[in-house]
Amino acid sequence: MSHSSRKKLLLMGRSGSGKSSMRSIIFSNYSAFDTRRLGATIDVELSHLRFLGNMTLNLWDCGGQDVFMDNYFTNQKDHIFKMVQVLIHVFDVESKSINKDIEIFIKSLTNLQKYSPGAKIFVLLHKMDLVQIDKREELFNIMMDKLQKISNPYQFKLIGFPTSIWDESLYKAWSQIVCSLIPNINLFNSNLIKFNSILDAEEIILFEKTTFLVISSTASIQQQQQLQDSNGGLMNNNNSTSTSVEELDPKRFEKISNIIKTYKQSISKLRTNFRNLIIRGSNGNNFYIDILTENMFIMIVLKDKPQLENNYIQQHEELLILDNIRAARKWFEKIENSGSS
Amino acid sequence: MEGRKDTNATILLMGLRRGGKSSICKVVFHNMQPLDTLYLESTSKPTTEQFSSLIDLSVMELPGQLNYFEPNYDSERLFSSIGALVYVIDSQDEYLNALTNLSMIIEFAYKVNPKINIEVLIHKIDGLSEDYRIDAQRDIMQRTGDELLDLGLEGVQVSFYLTSIFDHSIYEAFSRIVQKLIPELSSLENMLDNLVQHSSIDKVFLFDVNSKIYVATDSSPVDIQTYEVCAEFIDITIDLDDLYLENDRNRNARMNKNNTDEQPHQGKELKSISHLSNGYILYLKQMIRGLALVALIRNDDTTRTMNRTIDINSAGGTDVSNLDDNQDKSLAIIDYNVNLFKESLMKIWESSRLNAEQHGNNINHTTSNGNGTDHSSLPI
Secondary structure (H helix, E strand, C coil), X not given: CCHHHEEEEEEEECCCCCHHHHHHHHHHCCCCHHHHHCCCCCCEEEEEEEECCCEXXXXXXXXXXXXXXXXXXXXXXXXXXXXXXEEEEEEECCCCCHHHHHHHHHHHHHHHHHHCCCCEEEEEEECHHHCCXXXXXXXXXXXXXXXXXXXXXXXXXXXXXXXXXXXXXXXXHHHHHHHCCCCCHHHHHHHHHHHHHHHCCCEEEEEECCCCCEEEEHHHHHHHHHHHHHHCXXXXXXXXXXXXXXXXXXXXXXXXXXXXXXXXXXXXXXXXXXXXXXXXXXXXXXXXXXXXXXXXXXXXXXXXXXXXXXXXXXXXXXXXXXXXXXXXXXXXXXXXXXHHC | CHHHHCCCCCEEEEECCCCCHHHHHHHHHHHHHHHHHHHHHCCCCXXXXXXXXXXXXXXXXXXXXXXXXXXXXXXXXXXXXXXXXXXXXXXXXXXXXXXXXXXXXXXXXXXHCCCCEEEEEEECHHHCCHHHHHHHHHHHHHHHHHHHHHCCCCCCCEEEEECCCCCCHHHHHHHHHHXXXXXXXXXXXXXXXXXXXXXXXXXXXXXXXXXXXXXEECCCCCCHHHHHHHHHHHHHHHHHHHHHHHHHHHHHHHHCCCCCCCCCCCCCCCEEEEEECCCCEEEEEEXXXXXXXXXXXXXXXXXXXXXXXXXXXXXXXXXXXXXXXHHHHHHHHHHHHHHHHHHHHHHHHHHHHHHHHHHCCCCCCCCCHHHHHHHHHXXX
């Protein structure tokens, strides 16, 4: 209910760079194919999205044609650039006029510095699928170096992502953008670790319910801790699980988001939604995806213990974990609600 | 002659130019590979199925006009060796030519091989509006009927399918066609019927995991949406499983290089259960040889009404455990029954393999033994 739970996100970039497509895929359940139907955005399209219950994202999708753009930087500039939490600037990698793109980027940075200097800047190099695979990384680095240099005088630190609507990179980018807005993320993290100490899981991941963006996961927390440790010069590698985590597919979060969203779309044909999904994997991994709170799903990956060969014991363990999830609900609901007060 | 004879499950795909035959081949052939391997060794009870591949799709390109179509000796032998003739009609094009062509082919093929299954795919219906599809189908059926009557071939059975490769209709059609070619699989259908009766299952499919063609289903009518959901459920389960599988394989490969190659895939059977918010349950369990059983399970009415009350106050106390108890019980029964099904599937497979080795080519009479065991062992 407080004012801080309303977040203003500016989504900018030149026309045709794919801004509205992103928004439709992440927040309106479009498939990548469906986005062809989208026409040009006229002026600014506002959408209010509820995220994690008490957080409202006001997404300002700014149409990118020159007429509108000029307007943003002249007449409407205090209206547009006031109280901005996040600027998401989209660059089309195939764009013919990069200089023009950058010029607009600089203009919005200038305005942001004036009206909301605390804003976070995210840069998305979009339509990466059109670039040859082996050239993508190089192109991304060159582009980011250039943009960082440009934005240095404005004292903004850029966070960049290569994205494409045809793979999971879009989820990765948006999940990080949105996570940067969650105020009590540390509480979520600490509770997730606590929960893991009870379950001893391979991995636990929290998802937002409607968008299925990743909020938090044990792997990412461990990674952060490791970073801090190594920065502090401690370098103690006693954490044996962290080594195994590194061998997992680094893109798995986004892939899971993608898979579950497909699943949700698939069963919408039966006019229903899913409550949980339990997979006993072919290699001894057990997956549990369940509703955690009104706004969150949890996914738990468990390694099978060799002594549990017996079918009945296994079934009991399944119930035990579902019970644990149910018990954890109360914690996480509390955290969620505490964020609003 | 000998080499030809054992390919009675060959599908011959015919049609006019640009009818979409090669695309169908790509879609189905690509998916057919695992199904082929399935029938090589698993439940191939009739020994007539022992080929290198279950279904050979050979595309025979026909010219636009049939006037100079004079099948020579080769095509005669070809027709005599195939099990099904699939004729593709492009529904978006003018199809009168195709129909005359079709009736001539039928006349010829039927003369050579009266046991041939004739299937007509009214293809590319994705471009037609809903009303027009039915009109087109009726028109095509009528005209073929008339043509065949003129040729004096009233007795020929021709099946029609509305297909498009952009949705699941082509899989549906091919599932039907494949099932027709293997009538021995009707015992599987019986077993599935039994399973459905005793487990409050709405619909059950026996899928080939990689092709999404269903080898068998229970005798209730197939709802295309249920099929789609079930087929996609396989994808989702496997995708999620694969995400964490790969890393394990790597790790194993590093730790003990010798033992890994046999283990990783057959380690444990894949199984997944998903509760839906309207009380239904999607259930998947891996069977033998790349087959998976996917079922849509409905809850009993009592549980469903309880469900609704619980969704409102989802964190409620005793109600939840009550509901879960109920569901767990029904799931346990289903688990048990499915395991029995799997066992009998294995029995069928083993006995067929044994028979194949003993008798060589001439058996057709072992159809019912696996079936019988299943009947008696299902709990009621």
